[in-house]
Amino acid sequence: MEHQDRRSFIGNVALLTGSLMIPNQLLLAAEKKNNYKVAVIDLMILKRQKISALPLAKEIGADGLEIDMGGLGNRETFDNKLADPKIRQEYMDKAKELNLEICSLAMTGFYAQSFAKRPTYQRLIQDCLDTAKAMHIKVVFLPLGIQGDLVKNPELREPIVERLKVAGKMAAKAGITIGIESALDAKGELQLLKDIDCKHVKSYFNFSNVIKNGRDLHQELRILGKKNIVQIHATNEDGVWLQNDPRIDLNKVKETLDDMGWKGWLVIERSRDAKQPTNVKYNFSANTSYLKSVFQPK
Numbered sequence: 001m002e003h004q005d006r007r008s009f010i011g012n013v014a015l016l017t018g019s020l021m022i023p024n025q026l027l028l029a030a031e032k033k034n035n036y037k038v039a040v041i042d043l044m045i046l047k048r049q050k051i052s053a054l055p056l057a058k059e060i061g062a063d064g065l066e067i068d069m070g071g072l073g074n075r076e077t078f079d080n081k082l083a084d085p086k087i088r089q090e091y092m093d094k095a096k097e098l099n100l101e102i103c104s105l106a107m108t109g110f111y112a113q114s115f116a117k118r119p120t121y122q123r124l125i126q127d128c129l130d131t132a133k134a135m136h137i138k139v140v141f142l143p144l145g146i147q148g149d150l151v152k153n154p155e156l157r158e159p160i161v162e163r164l165k166v167a168g169k170m171a172a173k174a175g176i177t178i179g180i181e182s183a184l185d186a187k188g189e190l191q192l193l194k195d196i197d198c199k200h201v202k203s204y205f206n207f208s209n210v211i212k213n214g215r216d217l218h219q220e221l222r223i224l225g226k227k228n229i230v231q232i233h234a235t236n237e238d239g240v241w242l243q244n245d246p247r248i249d250l251n252k253v254k255e256t257l258d259d260m261g262w263k264g265w266l267v268i269e270r271s272r273d274a275k276q277p278t279n280v281k282y283n284f285s286a287n288t289s290y291l292k293s294v295f296q297p298k
Contacts, residue, residue: 035263036254036295038234038288039064039103044269045280049081054094060281061288064101066141066267067091069128072109076120082131092135103265104179104231105132106141114147115163116156125167129174139230139265140171141204142180149183150192161195168198179204179230185215186223193228202230208237208270211247218256226262234266234291241283242271243290250294266291 040062047053048068057065070079082088095102107128115121128140144150150157164180171178178201182189189203203224210217221229234253236245257263268291272283 034296035258037063037101037103037265038291038295039066039101039265039267040284040288041066041068041106041267041269043068043106043108045284046278051087051091051094054091054098054100056280058098058100060284061292062100062268062284064103064265065095066104066106067102068106068108069131070109072107072113072124077123077127078107078109080127080131082135083127085134088131088134102135102137103267104139104141105135105137108141108143110148111143111145112147113145115142115144116148116159121163122166122170125170125178129170129176132176133174137176139177139179139204141231142167142178143204144180144182150188151183157192161192164196164201165198168196168201171200172198176200177202177230181206181209181233183209185213186210186220190224190228203228204231204233205229206233206269207235207248207253208233211236217248217253221253221256221262222260226260229262229264231265231267233269235269235271235287238270238272238277239274240271241273241286241290243286245271250291254294266295 040057040060042048042050042053042057042065045053045056045060047056049070053065053067067082070081072078082091091102105128107124109124118124132138132140144160147153148156148160150160164178167178180201181204182192184192193201193203205221205224207217210220235242236248239245242248242250268284268287271287273279273286276282
């Protein structure tokens with residue numbers, strides 16, 4: 001009899017602690033289920049390489065921030081304040097305090113400069129990788145830009161592939177992935193990635209490139225596939241907010257990405273209201289809140 005009581009007592013305790021554990025398990029399941037995070041870009045919120053970008057990103061409602069390597073122009077390397085360990089540490093401490101992640105480090109200097117022809121490209125890539133590694137950032141963004149437009153300048157394909165092979169080896173050594181943005185369609189970009197043949201070089205997908213060229217967003221995502229897309233610039237060109245943009249159906253985009261099994265960072269670049277393009281809080285809060293309502297439903 002005593003043995004039976006002891007057993008039922010243990011059973012009741014297990015039931016009780018089990019019921020106490022359920023909320024935590026549900027909480028964990030809910031956290032796990034959230035496959036998407038939303039970030040803004042320090043450059044686009046007019047805070048390039050300024051630590052004040054972090055509290056502003058928090059105020060906007062973002063989960064994280066893409067930070068820039070600084071201007072390039074005719075310098076040998078980027079004008080990168082984060083090369084200073086003291087400034088770097090301040091950034092990392094502030095991000096931790098605000099519970100923000102730094103999702104990527106961007107080399108936007110290459111929008112206007114030529115990755116194919118720049119003599120110091122290896123130093124530029126290395127400086128970026130060194131900063132990313134020191135800040136525990138796993139993705140760096142490399143736009144091939146106007147001068148590296150492979151649709152208009154197909155002759156640059158060979159030097160770009162060769163240089164990206166070199167950059168890929170450097171990234172592999174640092175344990176970091178380079179996300180490239182090209183002017184090619186998904187088939188062309190997939191072929192480019194095959195030619196580079198390095199799992200540390202992937203596509204940093206951009207909605208606006210696809211939309212402005214009249215291509216099918218969902219088809220392009222599927223062609224590239226989940227393994228080849230490292231991050232997504234999840235906005236269109238400026239004009240209207242995402243929620244008012246007839247050219248993009250974000251609910252359908254989520255269905256496509258869910259179906260592909262992709263997960264990761266959705267980074268807000270543009271989609272600013274043409275009437276108030278410089279009103280940072282107004283534009284970026286609206287787009288952040290809308291992206292979250294679709295991709296992080298309560």
